[in-house]
Amino acid sequence: MDTLQTLIIGFLSVVIVNNLVFTKFLGICPYLGVSGRIDMAFGMGCAVTFVVTLAGTLTWLIDHLILQKVGLEVLMYVCFILVIAGAVQLVEMYVKKFFPPLYESFGIFLPLITTNCAILGLCLFLNLWEIDSFIEAVVLSFGAGIGFTMAICIMAGIRENLRLADVPDALQGAPITLITAGILSMAFMGFAGMIG
Amino acid sequence: MEFLSVFLAGATMLGLGMVFAVVLLIASIKLKVEVDPKVEQVQETLPNVDCGACGFAGCASYAKAVVADPKLIGACAPGGSNTSEKIALVLNLQVSEGGAPSRPIIHCRATSKDKTFYASYDGIPTCTATNAQPNVQACKFGCMGYGDCTTACKFDALHIIDGLAVVDYDKCTGCTACAKACPRNLIEMVPFTHENMMVVACSSQESGKDTRQMCKVGCIACKLCTKKSDQFTMNGNNARTDYENYSPNEGTETAIDKCPTGVIVYRGKTAPPPRPAGQKPKPTAKA
Numbered sequence A: 001m002d003t004l005q006t007l008i009i010g011f012l013s014v015v016i017v018n019n020l021v022f023t024k025f026l027g028i029c030p031y032l033g034v035s036g037r038i039d040m041a042f043g044m045g046c047a048v049t050f051v052v053t054l055a056g057t058l059t060w061l062i063d064h065l066i067l068q069k070v071g072l073e074v075l076m077y078v079c080f081i082l083v084i085a086g087a088v089q090l091v092e093m094y095v096k097k098f099f100p101p102l103y104e105s106f107g108i109f110l111p112l113i114t115t116n117c118a119i120l121g122l123c124l125f126l127n128l129w130e131i132d133s134f135i136e137a138v139v140l141s142f143g144a145g146i147g148f149t150m151a152i153c154i155m156a157g158i159r160e161n162l163r164l165a166d167v168p169d170a171l172q173g174a175p176i177t178l179i180t181a182g183i184l185s186m187a188f189m190g191f192a193g194m195i196g
Numbered sequence B: 001m002e003f004l005s006v007f008l009a010g011a012t013m014l015g016l017g018m019v020f021a022v023v024l025l026i027a028s029i030k031l032k033v034e035v036d037p038k039v040e041q042v043q044e045t046l047p048n049v050d051c052g053a054c055g056f057a058g059c060a061s062y063a064k065a066v067v068a069d070p071k072l073i074g075a076c077a078p079g080g081s082n083t084s085e086k087i088a089l090v091l092n093l094q095v096s097e098g099g100a101p102s103r104p105i106i107h108c109r110a111t112s113k114d115k116t117f118y119a120s121y122d123g124i125p126t127c128t129a130t131n132a133q134p135n136v137q138a139c140k141f142g143c144m145g146y147g148d149c150t151t152a153c154k155f156d157a158l159h160i161i162d163g164l165a166v167v168d169y170d171k172c173t174g175c176t177a178c179a180k181a182c183p184r185n186l187i188e189m190v191p192f193t194h195e196n197m198m199v200v201a202c203s204s205q206e207s208g209k210d211t212r213q214m215c216k217v218g219c220i221a222c223k224l225c226t227k228k229s230d231q232f233t234m235n236g237n238n239a240r241t242d243y244e245n246y247s248p249n250e251g252t253e254t255a256i257d258k259c260p261t262g263v264i265v266y267r268g269k270t271a272p273p274p275r276p277a278g279q280k281p282k283p284t285a286k287a
Helices: A002-017 A028-033 A038-070 A073-098 A100-106 A109-115 A117-128 A134-162 A174-189 B002-030 B037-045 B059-068 B080-090 B127-131 B148-152 B177-181 B208-214 B224-228 B250-258
Strands: B102-106 B158-161 B164-167 B187-191 B196-200 B232-235 B238-241 B264-268
Touching (some): A002 A134, A073 A117, A134 A174, B177 B187, B196 B238, B224 B232
Antiparallel strands (some): B158 B164, B232 B238
């Protein structure tokens, strides 16, 4: 019961309070780049969720079973990048084989997940937050992906409505998007301190 | 001790790298997707303008479809017969009929001066909106000149000149966007078997008397052209060219010269200018 509670709180915390996009400002490039249409945004969110869950789990295992055992935490960064790149390659091949339309609609963004800082960030946070149980690491990784999906979908929804809004000429395009992102971030600051 | 940690670091990285290499190698074999090299070759021959005239989402998906089903050769409107032949070459097929590239013709030749207006219109400046207003322009069938077709054209091949849409055949790719945009369906896609094609540049179905009152250059349904040449047929109160058996000859030249309102014109890259509006046909030299 106690574990379940920890897991639920951990999940909510990483989705809402410690959202990678809104509070850590990680993964901003797909957050601004792919949030034009809500269906694309959701697709990107799903891809990131999948990769981040896989990468978070694998890196936690490598971190705890190999690196910490031999005292080589210094290799953390390079190992994590290797794992993420490998996982993205694997996902790309899998999607290409079994979901060709999805693969075509992802286009360049699927390989770009490799360099998505939200994923490396989450892997490093797992180490920083000293998550010791495997199941918690999996749940937190999944939660980070869900948090990213939520952020990008909210942004896409706002931007779809923004197209109908009367935006001043000087703020058309990127400026109004950045302002929106800032206000959204501030709104989510309201959750800070709610869960540890 | 220092050597040991260096060795450990190297061994760890090497081990991890090896594991991922093996996993990815297995995955690349198991999850291999065979891509037909013909698809890429076909795509290279296409114009790659992604106009969608073929009915597919873009040139890439058309290429895939045409490799799977060679019957679709010829669906590429911008490419026309040249592209069809190139695709056939890639697919190792013989094309018996390339089919001429289709280009739009506009069934109206009335400029602002030739038309009659009952009122002036200050509303939304699009043809679709204007078309909803009765009795602004007398002719219910003529070009309104607000340029819905020019907006639809991605290739800058249509311009409104003196209140009449004019096709720039050098730039036109035949993507059919304009034909779909015209609310009065004045634009017809026609196979350009010759460089310049005869067009009955009117689509009015009014009686001859009414047409003459409304427009200086309308088809008054006198049926003269159908008597001079079998290239013309009547469609209600409007003559039209038979594009299926298109072959201009002396009869058609006489028909063009004799047309009382000069509504039969040439359209194409090097089309001669039409007879000025209102000019009477040349008198016949009696034999």
